Amino acid sequence: MHRRTRFLAFVPLLAMLAAAAHGQAVVWSPHAAYQGRQVNLGPTGARGWVHDQTIYVVAVQKGSPAEGVLAPGDAILGVNGRRFPKDEDPRVVLGNAITKSETEARGGRLDLLVQRDGKEESRTVRIRVMGSYSPTWPFACAKSARILREACAHLAVRQYPDGHVQGELGMDTMWAGPLLLASGEAKYLENARRAAYWLTAQDYATVGLNSWPAGYGGLCVAEYYLATGDRSVLPWLERLAKVLAAGQMRCGSWGHSAPWGGYGAVNQVGLTCMIALILTRECGVAVDDAAIQRSADFFRRYVDKGWVPYGDHPPWVGRSGNGKNALAAAAFELLGGEPEAVRYFARTVAASHPYREDGHTGSYFSFFWGPLAAIHAGDTALRTLLDHQTWYYDLARTWDGGVVNLPNPENLGGRTPGHYTWCGTRHTTGGMALFYALPGRRLRILGAPRSVFGASVPAPVAAARMLYDQRKWKELEAALARLAPDHKRFAGQLATAARLQRESVACALRDFHSSIAEGDAYRASELLKSLERRIGKDNPQLAAPQKLMAANEQWVEEGSKYYAAWSTLRDYTWQYWHYYGHRATDLLADVAPRAPRIWEPLVATAETEPQSWKAFQWGEAGAEPPAEDPAWAKVDGWQKSGFDDAAWDTLEAPLRNSRGKQPGWNSRHILLRRSFTLDAPAPSHLLLLLKNGKEYASDVYLNGVLVARVVRGEHPRRYARVPLADQAAALLKQGENLIAVHCRKDAAGGRLLDVGLLGARPR
Numbered sequence: 001m002h003r004r005t006r007f008l009a010f011v012p013l014l015a016m017l018a019a020a021a022h023g024q025a026v027v028w029s030p031h032a033a034y035q036g037r038q039v040n041l042g043p044t045g046a047r048g049w050v051h052d053q054t055i056y057v058v059a060v061q062k063g064s065p066a067e068g069v070l071a072p073g074d075a076i077l078g079v080n081g082r083r084f085p086k087d088e089d090p091r092v093v094l095g096n097a098i099t100k101s102e103t104e105a106r107g108g109r110l111d112l113l114v115q116r117d118g119k120e121e122s123r124t125v126r127i128r129v130m131g132s133y134s135p136t137w138p139f140a141c142a143k144s145a146r147i148l149r150e151a152c153a154h155l156a157v158r159q160y161p162d163g164h165v166q167g168e169l170g171m172d173t174m175w176a177g178p179l180l181l182a183s184g185e186a187k188y189l190e191n192a193r194r195a196a197y198w199l200t201a202q203d204y205a206t207v208g209l210n211s212w213p214a215g216y217g218g219l220c221v222a223e224y225y226l227a228t229g230d231r232s233v234l235p236w237l238e239r240l241a242k243v244l245a246a247g248q249m250r251c252g253s254w255g256h257s258a259p260w261g262g263y264g265a266v267n268q269v270g271l272t273c274m275i276a277l278i279l280t281r282e283c284g285v286a287v288d289d290a291a292i293q294r295s296a297d298f299f300r301r302y303v304d305k306g307w308v309p310y311g312d313h314p315p316w317v318g319r320s321g322n323g324k325n326a327l328a329a330a331a332f333e334l335l336g337g338e339p340e341a342v343r344y345f346a347r348t349v350a351a352s353h354p355y356r357e358d359g360h361t362g363s364y365f366s367f368f369w370g371p372l373a374a375i376h377a378g379d380t381a382l383r384t385l386l387d388h389q390t391w392y393y394d395l396a397r398t399w400d401g402g403v404v405n406l407p408n409p410e411n412l413g414g415r416t417p418g419h420y421t422w423c424g425t426r427h428t429t430g431g432m433a434l435f436y437a438l439p440g441r442r443l444r445i446l447g448a449p450r451s452v453f454g455a456s457v458p459a460p461v462a463a464a465r466m467l468y469d470q471r472k473w474k475e476l477e478a479a480l481a482r483l484a485p486d487h488k489r490f491a492g493q494l495a496t497a498a499r500l501q502r503e504s505v506a507c508a509l510r511d512f513h514s515s516i517a518e519g520d521a522y523r524a525s526e527l528l529k530s531l532e533r534r535i536g537k538d539n540p541q542l543a544a545p546q547k548l549m550a551a552n553e554q555w556v557e558e559g560s561k562y563y564a565a566w567s568t569l570r571d572y573t574w575q576y577w578h579y580y581g582h583r584a585t586d587l588l589a590d591v592a593p594r595a596p597r598i599w600e601p602l603v604a605t606a607e608t609e610p611q612s613w614k615a616f617q618w619g620e621a622g623a624e625p626p627a628e629d630p631a632w633a634k635v636d637g638w639q640k641s642g643f644d645d646a647a648w649d650t651l652e653a654p655l656r657n658s659r660g661k662q663p664g665w666n667s668r669h670i671l672l673r674r675s676f677t678l679d680a681p682a683p684s685h686l687l688l689l690l691k692n693g694k695e696y697a698s699d700v701y702l703n704g705v706l707v708a709r710v711v712r713g714e715h716p717r718r719y720a721r722v723p724l725a726d727q728a729a730a731l732l733k734q735g736e737n738l739i740a741v742h743c744r745k746d747a748a749g750g751r752l753l754d755v756g757l758l759g760a761r762p763r
Contacts, residue, residue, distance in 0.1 A: 036418020095391025150401035163194030175430030182437035186503030218276030252298030271327035323365030326373035350381035368431030522559025605756035619668035683759030
């Protein structure tokens with residue numbers, strides 16, 4: 001019997017198994033044990049296998065919205081009051097339902113018709129409200145912007161301290177780097193920088209399949225340089241340009257490896273190598289122009305003839321080409337001067353929406369590059385492509401911010417293992433989410449104009465760029481103001497790059513101090529090395545961190561071993577067909593190695609500058625007041641937001657015994673109140689900072705609720721770091737909040753009192 005016939009003959013058995021008792025071991029598909037053959041069911045946290053008009057649940061992630069609602073063995077028959085129609089793909093129906101459920105109108109309610117134990121019942125999965133897509137998404141679209149931010153955060157968690165994202169040949173790092181860079185956010189610029197630095201420590205001249213990491217690695221590092229002007233990466237790009245040119249085949253494409261070894265051309269990676277050479281040349285690096293020309297001649301042959309084929313073959317007809325036409329459009333756009341080629345390749349991509357899932361080993365590159373090319377075909381063509389694929393993108397998103405490529409028919413049929421799905425969101429999020437960054441146009445492959453850090457700029461711009469290289473920010477600001485109107489675009493690029501560099505250094509320093517405070521000296525050391533490379537070891541900003549790092553140097557090796565162990569376990573998961581790979585996958589699932597939280601100040605301490613508190617005090621220091629102290633009657637409800645504290649004193653922190661100099665804390669009891677505003681949703685974790693002596697006792701309230709009682713503080717020169725329970729974070733809200741403190745002195749003296757609050761979100 002033919003293999004596909006045997007596969008279909010198995011289907012009736014699956015239908016019978018679907019009605020089996022819940023909880024029993026059930027084989028839903030010949031391949032369902034492999035995550036690469038399971039369909040992600042959007043941000044529910046569940047995965048399934050689809051047959052006819054039913055979605056069979058095969059896995060539910062712990063902590064996800066589907067946990068406790070769905071279970072392996074459930075059969076989903078419909079969604080939001082509608083059974084899956086016989087003539088429609090259930091994935092499309094579910095994906096569109098998720099899109100609607102994430103709107104404010106639906107409030108995140110996803111109602112599923114589920115068959116369990118032979119009975120049909122309605123079950124509701126509460127997914128997060130993401131809002132509605134705008135008519136021009138991802139442009140002018142708040143939902144798209146939020147998806148981009150969450151995808152970047154998802155990858156930042158999974159990045160190791162040395163900058164790499166665990167994956168085969170470093171590809172995960174090469175795909176994550178451009179997305180983090182394209183976010184335009186300073187806190188992710190440090191992640192992109194460490195990714196680029198890790199790549200520049202690799203040598204791809206001798207490894208197997210080296211055209212892949214050389215092509216995508218060169219693209220990533222070149223985009224990083226063009227966005228930041230970080231000259232420390234240029235020597236690596238110079239070496240890579242030689243490797244790429246030497247590895248090119250005579251036809252003008254590249255094979256899996258260089259030298260090619262007889263396999264033949266592989267145009268998916270060949271086009272990537274071509275783009276890497278073009279971008280490297282834009283960086284001002286000497287490149288073999290003849291190699292670029294050979295590539296252009298080779299791929300130009302397919303204009304007006306069909307789809308770019310797998311290798312040195314006749315053009316394909318009626319297929320999406322697994323991203324190759326999209327890559328060709330991007331390559332010729334970067335090359336310049338060939339609008340006909342760009343327009344042709346872009347239009348074929350925009351018209352391919354009915355079969356975007358076609359592709360050898362999976363459709364990852366079709367979704368990676370497709371929108372980046374279709375934008376060159378015009379607004380209408382781009383809308384046609386994206387609006388037909390809205391369901392796919394919402395079904396591909398995970399509950400924790402990742403975006404995974406869905407298995408395609410080749411994977412489900414068993415020919416290939418569904419590698420892009422199997423390896424998880426860290427493998428695919430960088431490419432799948434990149435088109436959400438199109439509105440920012442911060443990368444050349446996203447339509448950014450030629451960079452001010454490129455090979456050739458006018459003399460006044462070059463002079464300003466030198467000030468940027470020297471980090472002379474005030475002089476740079478003055479030089480930019482003097483530039484002629486014709487150079488304003490360059491001035492804007494330099495101003496943005498300077499701002500992001502300063503802000504990213506500040507973010508990295510916060511991360512450094514958080515890592516030290518939480519005991520991760522290895523992570524701190526990697527952050528410090530990245531900063532030293534970027535702004536110089538002798539930079540005054542790094543003097544204190546370097547001293548702190550020296551005091552913690554003995555713990556770096558232990559931390560290195562910890563992360564190396566995680567990396568080794570991850571390596572086993574790539575061998576998923578092997579016993580050890582199965583065991584490692586079962587152990588790790590999609591868990592990332594624990595990284596320190598980055599704490600942001602919600603209520604600042606006086607460590608950097610004085611902070612004002614409303615204060616009320618009474619009682620003689622060192623003496624206990626009467627049990628029925630009348631002072632309490634005056635302050636009933638003092639810890640709540642509605643209390644009127646207009647008559648209270650205003651004191652500056654840190655509080656201390658005034659000793660007759662300025663208003664201070666001279667009594668036994670003091671009540672403190674201070675409001676603070678959250679511009680974003682409340683964080684999920686809180687850390688109380690408290691500086692007081694061991695003879696103090698402090699009660700701390702948030703929005704009227706007692707959250708901490710600290711009987712003895714730490715040394716007066718240090719802050720106690722008191723983690724608060726998760727319930728405390730739930731007390732906060734977006735907008736105005738109140739922190740209130742009651743502190744009691746048990747002895748006279750001039751010890752300090754200062755209070756702060758830090759917040760962090762899951763990493």
